[in-house]
Amino acid sequence: MSxxxxxxxILRVKGLKVTFHTYAGDVKALDGVELAVRKGEILGLxxxxxxxxxxxxxxxxxLLPPNAKVDDGEVLxxxxxxxxxxxxxxxKVRLSDIAMVFQxxxxxxNPVLTVGSQIQEVLEQEPDIFVPLMAKSMLEDAxxxxxxxxxxxxxxxxxxxxxxxxxxxxxxxxxxxxxxREVRLPEPERIFKLYPFELSGGMRQRAMxxxxxxxxxxxxxxxxxxxxxxVTVQAQILQLxxxxxxxIDASVLLITHDLGVVAEVCDRxxxxxxxxxxxxxxxxxxFADPLHPxxxxxxxxxxxxxxxxxxxxxxSGSVPNLIYPxxxxxxxxxxxxxxxxxxxxxxxxxxxKPGHLVACLLFxx
Amino acid sequence: MTAMADEILRxxxxxxxxxxxxxxxxxxxxxxQAVDGVSLSVKxGETLGVxxxxxxxxxxxxxxVMRLTEPTxxxxxxxxxxxxxxxxxxxxxFRRRMQMVFQxxxxxxDPRQNVRSAIMEPIRIHRVAKxxxxxxMMAADLIEEVGLNPDHLSRFPHEFSGGQRQxxxxxxxxxxxxxxxxxxxxxxxxxxxxxxxxxxxxxRLQRDRSLTYMFISHNLAVIREVCDRxxxxxxxxxxxxxxxxxxxxxxxxxxxxxxxxSIPVPDPSKRKELVPLAGDVPxxxxxxxxxxxxxxxxxxxxxxxxxxxxxxxxxxDHWVECLYDIDFMAKTKSELSA
Numbered sequence: 001m002s003x004x005x006x007x008x009x010i011l012r013v014k015g016l017k018v019t020f021h022t023y024a025g026d027v028k029a030l031d032g033v034e035l036a037v038r039k040g041e042i043l044g045l046x047x048x049x050x051x052x053x054x055x056x057x058x059x060x061x062x063l064l065p066p067n068a069k070v071d072d073g074e075v076l077x078x079x080x081x082x083x084x085x086x087x088x089x090x091x092k093v094r095l096s097d098i099a100m101v102f103q104x105x106x107x108x109x110n111p112v113l114t115v116g117s118q119i120q121e122v123l124e125q126e127p128d129i130f131v132p133l134m135a136k137s138m139l140e141d142a143x144x145x146x147x148x149x150x151x152x153x154x155x156x157x158x159x160x161x162x163x164x165x166x167x168x169x170x171x172x173x174x175x176x177x178x179x180x181r182e183v184r185l186p187e188p189e190r191i192f193k194l195y196p197f198e199l200s201g202g203m204r205q206r207a208m209x210x211x212x213x214x215x216x217x218x219x220x221x222x223x224x225x226x227x228x229x230x231v232t233v234q235a236q237i238l239q240l241x242x243x244x245x246x247x248i249d250a251s252v253l254l255i256t257h258d259l260g261v262v263a264e265v266c267d268r269x270x271x272x273x274x275x276x277x278x279x280x281x282x283x284x285x286x287f288a289d290p291l292h293p294x295x296x297x298x299x300x301x302x303x304x305x306x307x308x309x310x311x312x313x314x315x316s317g318s319v320p321n322l323i324y325p326x327x328x329x330x331x332x333x334x335x336x337x338x339x340x341x342x343x344x345x346x347x348x349x350x351x352x353k354p355g356h357l358v359a360c361l362l363f364x365x
Numbered sequence: 366m367t368a369m370a371d372e373i374l375r376x377x378x379x380x381x382x383x384x385x386x387x388x389x390x391x392x393x394x395x396x397x398q399a400v401d402g403v404s405l406s407v408k409x410g411e412t413l414g415v416x417x418x419x420x421x422x423x424x425x426x427x428x429x430v431m432r433l434t435e436p437t438x439x440x441x442x443x444x445x446x447x448x449x450x451x452x453x454x455x456x457x458x459f460r461r462r463m464q465m466v467f468q469x470x471x472x473x474x475d476p477r478q479n480v481r482s483a484i485m486e487p488i489r490i491h492r493v494a495k496x497x498x499x500x501x502m503m504a505a506d507l508i509e510e511v512g513l514n515p516d517h518l519s520r521f522p523h524e525f526s527g528g529q530r531q532x533x534x535x536x537x538x539x540x541x542x543x544x545x546x547x548x549x550x551x552x553x554x555x556x557x558x559x560x561x562x563x564x565x566x567x568x569r570l571q572r573d574r575s576l577t578y579m580f581i582s583h584n585l586a587v588i589r590e591v592c593d594r595x596x597x598x599x600x601x602x603x604x605x606x607x608x609x610x611x612x613x614x615x616x617x618x619x620x621x622x623x624x625x626x627s628i629p630v631p632d633p634s635k636r637k638e639l640v641p642l643a644g645d646v647p648x649x650x651x652x653x654x655x656x657x658x659x660x661x662x663x664x665x666x667x668x669x670x671x672x673x674x675x676x677x678x679x680x681x682d683h684w685v686e687c688l689y690d691i692d693f694m695a696k697t698k699s700e701l702s703a
Contacts, residue, residue: 048556200645230418230583235627235641257556260586260629264636283633299631301561303586306630308610311568312590314561318526 010218010251011037011060016073018055018064025323029055031275031330032073034349037219042245042252044266044283046259048298050319052275053255057221059083060253061098062090077219095122096129099212103224105204109196116176116192119211123172131168132161133216134175141178149174179210182247184240202233206240213248223255238265259302263287271295274320274330277349281356291358293335329361337362373545373577374407374430379439379449381422381429385650395651399425401601402439404676407545412571412578414592414609416585416624420646422601423581424468427547430579431465432456443545461491464538468550470530474522480508480533481518487540507536510573512566528559532566539570547579552587564591585628589613594682597621600657601649603676607683617685619662656688664689 018030030052037043045053058064060075062082075082077097082090094100102108110118123130135158139151149170157163163171173192180188183206196204205225212220222241226234242265245252254266262269262283269286271279271294279292290296297315317334320326326333332342341361352363380403382396400422407413415423428434430441432448441449448459467473474483484504487493494500505515511532522530531551538546548567552560568591571578582588588595588609595612597605597620605618616622623642630636642661656674659665668688676684 048558202645230646231585232418232623232627232642233645235629236643238629239641258629259557259631263631263633264629266633287631287633298558301558302631303557303560303564303584303590304631305586305589305613305625305628306632306635308589311565312561314565315558318528318559319556 007038007041009036010039010078011035011253012074012076013056013060014074014076016056016059016075017071018052018059019069019071020065021067021069022323027322028325029068029275029322030059030073031325031346033272033275034277035270035280037251037253038268040245040249040251041267042241042254042265044262044269045253045255045272046257046262046269046298047272048257048319050322051272053257053272054223056272057100057223057253057255060221061094061100062087095126096215097217098219098221099215099217100221100223101205101208101212101225103227105201105208106196108208109204111196114193114195115199115207116173116180119176119179119207119214120169120172122211123175123214124168127163127168128161130215131163131171132158134171135163137216138171138174138178176210176214179214180207182213182244183207183210185210200233201229202236205229205233205237209237209240209244213244213250216248217250219251219253221253221255224257225254226261227256227258234261241265259299260304271298274325275322276330276359278331278360279356279358280349285353285356289356291352291356291363292331292360293337293362294331297334297336329359371409372406373409373444374579375440375442376403376405376430377440377442379403379426379429379441380437381425381434382437397650398601398652399649400429401652403598403601403603405596405603405606407577407579408594409577410571410575411593412580412591414588414595415579415581415598416583416588416595417598418583418624418646420600420649421598422649423583423598424549426598427465427549427579427581431463431547432460433465457491461493461541462543463545463547464541464543465547465549466531466534466538466551469554470527470534471522471554473534474530476522479519479521480536483533484508484518484537484540487537491541493541503540504536507540508533510539510570511536512562526559527555528563531555531563535566535570539574542574543576545577545579547581549581550583551580553582553584560587567591585613585625597624600646600652602657602686603684604658604686605684606676611680611683617679617683617690618658618687619664620658623661623663 013033013035016030016033020027020029033056047053059070070083082093123134135154139154139158177188177192180191185191185203185206226237229237256262266283269281269283270277273294279295290299301312301314315334320330328343328345329347332338345361347359347361349357349359350363351357379400381400382398384393385395385397386392387394403426417423429436436449439449440447443459448456481504484507485500488500488503494503504518508515508518513529513532552563555563570576580592592609594608596603599620605621616625627641644661647660654673655670659669672688674686674688676686679685
């Protein structure tokens with residue numbers, strides 16, 4: 001994997017294996033996932049439901065449910081392995097380095113706190129981290145001149161990282177308003193005081209994004225962020241994501257099953273099938289020249305508004321039961337190009353073409 | 366719209382309002398105008414798509430047409446009979462002739478009823494079979510027709526995947542040999558590869574049984590693939606109706622244009638700057654007069670607030686509910702800004 005190593009990787013997932021213990025048996029949900037997120041890119045993670053996209057993201061942030069067990073592998077943020085970390089350490093990571101946005105904002109927003117106060121809450125909890133961050137950010141902002149805090153005070157706070165309780169609150173409030181403005185919410189002062197149920201789906205998702213971005217994370221994990229939204233609102237949120245990536249300088253791991261969304265915003269794409277990453281490539285390369293038979297089938301089966309095709313080919317069969325996963329390559333029972341070696345050998349990610357990784361025995365020499 | 370010989374269903378001025386109550390002794394304070402004056406016709410053997418964002422009234426339209434909810438006003442003419450006012454025994458034969466498949470196969474199947482009994486229930490109610498043996502045979506044929514096998518008959522819904530459940534729901538609907546089927550988002554809870562399988566099954570069934578479909582979806586790509594004609598809904602009204610290729614190649618209503626341009630295309634080389642519609646769909650409670658789309662429309666004028674547009678035919682079979690010709694408007698606008 002030489003070419004991947006060239007760019008700065010902020011997150012690497014290596015050989016990640018996760019099993020879920022259930023009454024029916026052990027579900028081998030992840031079977032050696034390999035993934036690397038480069039600095040500043042939007043990496044799409046696509047696959048059908050149950051392929052392990054969300055399990056991968058939950059393992060990264062250490063939020064797997066209690067019946068899940070990580071059997072093997074590493075999740076490296078810079079040089080630290082997140083899998084070996086203490087709960088408190090992981091909490092700090094989620095606080096400052098990795099943020100997540102989920103599919104259904106209503107489930108993740110607190111219904112009894114106003115939008116503003118629940119974003120502000122975090123900022124007041126951890127003054128060591130947030131006071132300098134907020135103060136610096138407010139200093140950059142031209143609008144602070146008319147803000148609640150004088151410039152001198154802000155400079156002092158930025159330098160020492162200390163602020164009185166009252167100042168901290170004023171600062172946090174001003175900063176939250178700035179963030180709400182940054183995610184293009186209209187009338188931030190009014191939205192600040194509203195409860196989540198009073199917002200529309202798109203506005204809630206913007207509030208979630210604001211909450212994720214207050215920490216200036218290095219990595220934003222967006223798990224089916226636009227799936228519950230209507231297309232016109234989805235277009236608004238995707239546009240926002242494109243605009244924000246340059247402003248916040250964070251990498252994004254965009255998890256979705258919608259290949260249209262991937263094509264629209266992602267720089268690179270990783271395709272997952274039954275607990276494995278089966279193909280990774282630049283977005284344009286992947287769509288123009290998919291190598292893995294699964295990716296080919298998936299792309300062919302997507303309905304498209306831009307073509308008149310009436311009969312789409314579909315991948316025969318259905319996603320395997322991962323309690324008893326198929327041997328060798330997990331795709332072989334559905335693969336039109338399977339040959340005698342496929343049920344025996346598990347293919348590893350190789351690079352048949354510069355920058356284009358694929359896990360398929362067809363490409364092994 | 367004028368009556369045509371080959372139409373199976375004609376909806377005229379259909380209205381469905383839900384009263385909104387409030388207060389300690391609940392009193393009606395306003396109306397949620399879910400469907401507000403929809404006129405449509407469905408031709409025999411065609412697939413009419415109904416598309417729109419959530420809350421635009423697609424499902425209410427479907428449920429009202431199926432008489433699962435009572436229409437507030439308007440007529441639903443099925444093969445020459447207005448079924449909007451029919452009740453009880455008079456309605457029953459029509460219930461057999463029109464069937465519906467719902468969005469969520471996890472909710473539409475009874476978890477405690479096995480597949481055989483679920484398929485035989487409508488057969489029994491509508492007395493389609495002469496004997497219980499015949500009903501059993503029919504169930505076995507139906508399950509094969511939708512691509513499952515007779516062994517599946519004694520199983521329960523939880524043993525099936527989403528795609529398989531949707532096939533079972535189809536078998537149940539087909540049990541009484543309907544002529545007209547309403548498919549309410551039949552594939553939106555399915556993965557793309559399963560979606561393709563289900564759509565090709567629907568097409569095969571339509572061909573074999575010469576069915577007429579009303580296909581409701583929010584997914585324009587799916588609509589483009591399966592429908593002959595498409596109706597676009599916005600806030601309880603149909604704003605544009607046209608044959609599929611006309612609608613996708615030459616949309617006339619500003620809302621249709623915006624909707625089409627906000628769909629991400631699975632091809633990075635065609636990546637475009639998304640020009641999203643601003644704002645959200647307004648509340649359907651007590652909608653003010655005038656064009657409903659005017660608040661989000663790029664071309665709205667003061668006239669749009671005063672005059673409620675009506676569906677007019679701009680070309681053959683192409684109906685648009687807008688006061689202006691937007692091709693002309695767009696041109697003038699770019700000339701003005703230039």
